[in-house]
Amino acid sequence: MAAATERACGTSPLLPHAWRVAEAWRETGDVVTLALEPAAGDGACDWQPGQFNMLYAFGVGEVPISVSGGTSRRLLHTIREVGPVTRALGALAPGSIVGLRGPFGTAWPLREARGRDLVIAAGGIGLAPLRALIDTVCRERDAFGQVAVLYGTRSPADQLYGPDLDRWRRAGLQVEMTVDHADVDWRGPVGVVTSLVRRVRSDGQRTTAFLCGPEIMMRFMARELEQAGVADSHVWVSLERNMQCATGHCGHCQLGPVFVCADGPVFAWQHVRRLLTVRAL
């Protein structure tokens, strides 16, 4: 086995490296953000928005989780607790050790979108893989035209990153939110996130879109954007499949010819739209 520090986050891509939970906080009833720092002094992870790490909870298992923010030595991961591994990760107290492999996969192609209008649309936990992208856009606000963030959740209580949403508005982004089910305090629109597209002020011809959420949401969103004149080569989606190796060798994440872990998770819509219209591929 090769010596340490060859890779950003470790030696062998199959061997998890120890990172310590520096902070953990609850975003919503079932979503936790972990801030991770390398347990050994020289650890680092040079990630880009859209990429993910494999997070290992001791003795329980390992799952793919996108980097939602931070730096190469302080990684933020926002985790929705849906099963054994994500629950074990969500229960970790500061000081705990997690195993980490990564970063893996493709990043959002933000550089190619410079000078263009942006539509960034998320459903539910799908905002996590987009958050670092939106932060980058805010830092380089002048490099882009109109920027709209469209965000749909089941209920107002499921909305992530409240303070960030305000910050993005102050940075000059158009932030639109919708919920499936309103509560008494909700004053915004009710309905699916696709219904927000008509509020967007940007020009379809000049627009690049980044989408992350349930597959059905991304399909409808891509269709809506197409009708608004956005070319499918300028629509990008992040896909989810079962992942075990993250290196393109275990076969679990295959979607037709594609290994989602290595060829994705971020894809141009034109490359995957046909595959996603085949039922149960």
Next chain:
Amino acid sequence: MTVPSLLTTADLDRLIRMLADGGYTCVGPALRDGAIVYDEIGGVADLPAGWTDVQDAGRYRLERRGDGALFGYNVGAHSWKKYLFPPAEQLWRIPRATDTIRPLTPPQHPVRHAFIGVRGCDLAAIGIQGRVFGHGEHGDGRYAARRDAAFVVAVNCTMAGGTCFCTSMGTGPAAGPGYDLALTELVDADRHGFVVDAGSERGAALLERLACPAAGDAEIADARARVDETAGRMGRTLATDGLREVLLRQLDSPHWDEVGERCLACANCTLVCPTCFCSSVEDVSDLDGSHAERWRRWDSCFNPGFSHIHGGEVRNSTGARYRQWLTHKLATWHDQFGTSGCVGCGRCVTWCPVGIDLTAEAARLREREDSA
């Protein structure tokens, strides 16, 4: 090019023993519980002399040949993949609450295998798995290490089995590049020998140490003729021209659900297939929780949990899983690795308990398209 040698059965026995003396663990065909499998062998006496196999969709039976041929059968349920890509392998083991996760046990020295009796289809499959595990930014070096350490004695087939179609896939019956030595068995009433050809320097060196006579022109021609004849005797054929495109146009065909009605989703086809590479990891910890370890095991796209994500299985029907298998082997493998994922060994046809035959299913999908 060295001149092929002519070996007797006793010479072949010496060859196996020389490999063993050189530190190789010799594995080859052996008779176990009514089937020919691959297992450790010590010499020629361990080979299934005088036996042959009769294969058809869902059927495998051994019979006596009436001669003493050592390689007078085709491939069985086992393939060499079990040695190069072990069915279960520990990836690491770590103590709890450590700051530096490192493997406790240093990686073991890989066993150096000598494979005795690798058929053309299987040699092609080894090459394909080499590409699979080597591909991408993070290639899995363990496969290459085991493969490079292995000494390959190939056998050119002089008979074709009932489910064989290597001719269609361009992988046999003559073994292609990648062997150290390749032998063609000549067995008649009055003689029994092997024309042996070296394909590598270490193969040539071994042949030289064996010091056998050079094969004569007549023997070389005879060996070639037997292999050439075999090419025309395949039990199955698969029309490969444009097949990838045909299958990719048929992703929505009702045919998949029709096969799904017959398919038991037992995963036999993927386990016997010499190119299937899918695996799962299993994370376990000691009873006292002081250590955790991760194991990698063969898995199959036919297993229900294989495509599980939160909310359900992506491939939620047997038809969808069969479509993944067939289109991966014969279509999308080309996109991923620049080659077919099928070498025409026929194992999946023979070992399917209900006799589903991928050559027949591919042909039917083609017909459906033509008649549509």
